[in-house]
Amino acid sequence: MKPIAIEAKGLKKQFDKKVAVHDLSLTVEQGEFFGFLGPNGAGKSTTIKMLVGLLRPSAGTATISGFDVWQEPLKAKAQLGVLPEGLNLYERLNAREFIRFAGTMYGLEKRDVDQRTEELLALMDLEDAAEKLIVDYSQGMRKKTALAAAIIHAPRVLFLDEPFEGIDAISVRAIRQVLDRLRSSGTTIFFSSHILEVVQRLCTRIAVINEGELVAAGTMAELRQKAQSDPDSTLEDLFLKAVGAEEKQNTQIGELSWLDGLPGASA
Amino acid sequence: MMGINTAQQRTLFGLRSRLLWRQFTGEKGRIISALIVLLIFGPMVLGISIASAVGYIQLEAPWPAQILGGVLVLLWVVWAVAPVFLGPINVSIDVSRLLVYPVTRRDMATAVLFGTLLDYPTFLVLPLFAAIVASWMWSLAWPFVLLGLPIAYLHMVIIGQIVMVGAGSILNSRRFRDLSIVVFSILGASCYFISQGVTRVLEEFVDLESAETFLLTWRPLDQLQWLPTGSIARAIEQGAAGNFGLATAWLGYSLLLLVGLGYVWLVLLDRLITGQTFSFGQADAPKAAKPKRARRSFKLKLLPEPLQSIVLKEIILTWRIPQRRIGMIQAFLLPVIFSGIYLFSGEFDGEFNGRWVGLFLIGYSYIPTLGFGSNTLAWEGQGLAMLFLTPASRRLIFQAKTVTSILLAALPIAFFTPLLFFISPPLPLLTGFFLALGFIGVGTAVVMLFSVWFPYPVNMDPKRPFAQPERRGGFIPTLMNVIGTPLLTGLLGIPLALPIALVWWFEWAWPGLILAVICAVYGLGVAWVMCGPAAEQLLKREPEILDALRAPEGD
């Protein structure tokens, strides 16, 4: 068995009365490409924040490459690269300064920092914008900047919260190539996304969370087996089934009858 | 009304009143800041209203009309510049928010007119208008008051709108907002200085008697009457004197201007709706990318990496975040202003005991120390979470922050000290310089620790620079920052009292100076050592700090 890269045991988060994540346990092996799915508000970002040490769990433990995130935070963080939901950029730095700063903070040598920064800027197509302050960036540019900063130290474990949402097709392809490279060099990637097609294509294993609870986990084949679906059902079918949205959606869409019959539209 | 979408209007008005209501009922912090605003501006506005009423009733002609003109024109000017300050926080002034909906130009204009009835500037207008009504309604001018004030009000709304829509793209550009924060705060800080300077110059160079005759014969309304609201003052004055023809003419003139300006506004609105925004040059035009090498001052090279990188980032950010840049500028400006106030206040009688300058230096050093060091984690903004995600040594982070804070706070002290040799004997001044360094060290140590224990949210929103942060620190953090910080600083600073006593009490200059040098080392040492406990605390409290500073969700 391969070493375990990410382990969550009984993770729970309660905000006032709202239980955002309830008793969540999962393990991800080294080198896996792990997809984390769930409807809006399911608790994906909350889980990721607890796993990387940004949000203190109400109960449970999180371990990264054998280091407890809450007992040995700095050792755990040295293994990590994170693209958080909020991106967390220094708005008044420019992309070059920001990526450089990140590299330095992850303990890289100055020569490496400089070289990798330029390569990442080129990869993300940010060279032209590199002198502008991040506060003036578009949403996609911000995400690419944050992503570059998250991978500059070639982390062993990479957490990505919706990395592809809001990014143009050219950059998506570039980022996917980078992720492939990272994975083939043994990086574990844990990522949440709503683009199921990409998840299906990239991930070796997938977990689905709904209303704070893990409702399914496994490889595509295992998910199909558990759901007793036919062998070529898509991830979308499985996802909708797992979160119990299949029937609900079908009945509800029937009620929006006023959406039909736009003036001038042919029946 | 024909062509007005009443359902839309009702919704918009309802939205506006709900937002206004929420200002007072939302969080506890909100109502307190609303009360503070009320406490500051309320008496001011009431005072002006009462004073103007007394002027209208008590003074002899032509003064009542002159004052009336002054008040009306002042209000008009306030409304014209209001968008610069209020635009982004003020829903009804900013029509661009309605652009996504199918709202016609006419509906937009109507919504603005009704919406402004519930805005802050209107609350300023009401008492002043009440004073006008109370004083002038009993004269022959009453019809002109009844007609004139609504016209004046429309003039104010419309000029604000023209500025808002016309210069919207500039007002909304980040660069302009950044600049306005800095300019306004500097103007604010030097306000007293400027006014003192002006009076002083007037006293020096203007012959008093001719100034008096000038003031007595000065009739500002002669010029102001040509402005939209100034002409209404003229109309009311003429009406009161029984010259109804002239009064009607002035009112007609104002009405004509209203129609003209109203037309300009509608044209601008039309352009806004159809997307041809009126702009003076492109806002935030991206600078042509020019490859720049990172500038690093040679002094920083003395520091080892990664300390050097973090210090560099701290300095860059302190300069680039406008709310912080103010601090940097004021650190140099305030002493000039202080001495200006002292010189102009009449306390200065030519005989000046320079021995005390050194002592002043020590006290002054606390201002930049607080400015650059306190709540330092909050000023990381969004980036704080990124910092916490890295495995960088927390002690190193605090060492960098401490070095930066001390450097920046010491900069104005180092700048002024050589100049002060001209007015102060050297030994007490040097003692003051070293003690200031020590005090900066001690003060920095305390604020660093408190930034971990009691962080509070700050407003870094480039779009709403003048707004209060949406969330505030709780009661305990505020209390601790206000009282705990100076208390602990004083405690740690006790050793500094010895050289102070020696030099300024016993007048033993040399022993005092030597002790002061030791105190400087002590203070800087305390700051350096404190990085340890601060880092330890930080590591324990990172998620809680993020939570305390969490940016509110967008509106």
Ligand SMILES: Nc1ncnc2c1ncn2[C@@H]1O[C@H](COP(=O)(O)OP(=O)(O)OP(=O)(O)O)[C@@H](O)[C@H]1O
């Ligand atoms: N700081 C907070 N305070 C209170 N409730 C919170 C907080 N953060 C998250 N929640 C709640 O926790 C739940 C899970 O939120 P989370 O952000 O993890 O969802 P998500 O799965 O990432 O959704 P999305 O796909 O929209 O990003 C939501 O109901 C949300 O309202």
Ligand SMILES: [Mg+2]
């Ligand atoms: Mg999320």
